[in-house]
Amino acid sequence: MSSNQSVDRALTVLWILNGLQQATVTEIAEELGVHKSTASRLLAVLEQHRLVVRQPGSMAYELGHGVLQLASTVRSQNDLTRSAQLLVEMVAEHFQLTANVAIRDEIFAVNIAQSAPSKRFFTPRQYVGRRTPGHATSSGKVLLAFADRTVQDQVLSAKLETFTEHTITDPVCLAEEFALTKERGWAVSNNEWDADMTAVAVPLLGLSGTVIAAVSVTGFTHDLPPDTFKTRAEELETLVQRHGRLLE
Amino acid sequence: MSSNQSVDRALTVLWILNGLQQATVTEIAEELGVHKSTASRLLAVLEQHRLVVRQPGSMAYELGHGVLQLASTVRSQNDLTRSAQLLVEMVAEHFQLTANVAIRDEIFAVNIAQSAPSKRFFTPRQYVGRRTPGHATSSGKVLLAFADRTVQDQVLSAKLETFTEHTITDPVCLAEEFALTKERGWAVSNNEWDADMTAVAVPLLGLSGTVIAAVSVTGFTHDLPPDTFKTRAEELETLVQRHGRLLE
DNA sequence: CCTTGAGTTGCATATGTTGCAACTTATGCG
DNA sequence: CGCATAAGTTGCAACATATGCAACTCAAGG
Secondary structure, eight states: OOOOHHHHHHHHHHHHHHHHSOBOHHHHHHHHTSOHHHHHHHHHHHHHTTSEEEOTTOOOEEEOHHHHHHHHHHHHHOHHHHHHHHHHHHHHHHHTSEEEEEEEETTEEEEEEEEOOTTOSOOOOOOTTOEEETTTSHHHHHHHHTSOHHHHHHHHHSOOOOOSTTOOOOHHHHHHHHHHHHHHSOEEEESSSSTTEEEEEEEEEBTTSSEEEEEEEEEEGGGSOGGGHHHHHHHHHHHHHHHOOBOO | OOOOHHHHHHHHHHHHHHHHSOBOHHHHHHHHTSOHHHHHHHHHHHHHTTSEEEOTTOOOEEEOHHHHHHHHHHHHHOHHHHHHHHHHHHHHHHHTSEEEEEEEETTEEEEEEEEOOTTOSOOOOOOTTOEEETTTSHHHHHHHHTSOHHHHHHHHHSOOOOOSTTOOOOHHHHHHHHHHHHHHSOEEEESSSSTTEEEEEEEEEBTTSSEEEEEEEEEEGGGSOGGGHHHHHHHHHHHHHHHOOBOO
């Protein structure tokens, strides 16, 4: 595997700032395990490229506008993303729940669009771009259930991470879950990733008829009791179909 | 000025991909002026950090989901950004024109939120995160007009880049423009940055009463004739005031 | 089947990066 | 307000590391 120490360190800085929100040169140096002068120089280059900034008057660095610029290219490049954004906004409004569109990235699900309902104050935090576990989220289950056999095997043979007491960690149970999902056409994650959070997801088909993404609604478990799963899933499917099949 | 060659090269790769959308190892190597093996290794590290990806079956790299993840941190970090997004959506809907909120970055304006009207097909392209010239855009003029004297002097003493035949490049004229903007409370850019594009902007005040951002509406010049400037600006100001002062 | 082009890997070299120490700039406390 | 202390930056020498080359793999096409 090819590597490049200084580039690797510099990019790690971005992820550190992603986690900590703010960090000083010294903090970053410690986190990386390098001398502070090294950290200082890495940050200087990142700053020249506007990927990190220092708010005037503060010593601490945070992620900069350059990141936003790069991200807007990723978005606009992708017709699916744009279309997905319109869809989630409609879905969020309809259910008054947080809506997501996710695509598969290896054995993970990555949200590419998210919208929170306009009338609620407390909603799940932003997860756009972040990998979420395929075996513990509703979109992940949908994406994996409709993925190639080889991908499924990859998941089933991996160590399934436990997040809550409801997380499915037994490969046999998970395989059944995939089969069920594929048969009925929707999936649910009931406190499996995050205690007290529940989500329902349905597949989104491309022009060729294959599953290219998953659309989900997420809310506190209180708002999504088990007897509503089926209805929600059917409503969601109707909305998705009305929105039309998206570009592949 | 501190530098770090390999990191600088790696970050330049991101900007190359930002411009070209897609590029192969060889193309990037040529663009950077390095051997293709070097480019290959830089890309490998960027790929490990999910900042670039190769679509399965393609040799070409493009920007990856990691960028989106970093960007979502930048956004959620910033209450202003979130609040601004709601504002621009409302404004875009109201005028059926593209709306932006921009903040000042040195002598430039950086859009932090943008929304295109839902009912139009042809709209200006995405500029979120990108620096726009302070002397040739409506938001730039607002931000500079209300900025410190030292910042204004910096602009007025710099070489003012010409973009169209209407761009204001004379420091004296520009100083007058700032004075006018400050007095009447709004600015306009009439084909000054991009031929055939016109925009009107008003300031956005923070809790302390200082100008923290500019809100603008942009459209083809055809849709924004000079006799509508004043009305648009006043309407825009009303909308902004109704939306309330944002967090500083 | 051979050729051509594009990408990746092993290896030797020297270039570029690192840590140190000295210096400068901020911050906190009496 | 000024000193003390912590945090950040820069010059320099040493050596770790990134680089270019060349050889290799892989894929496509004639």
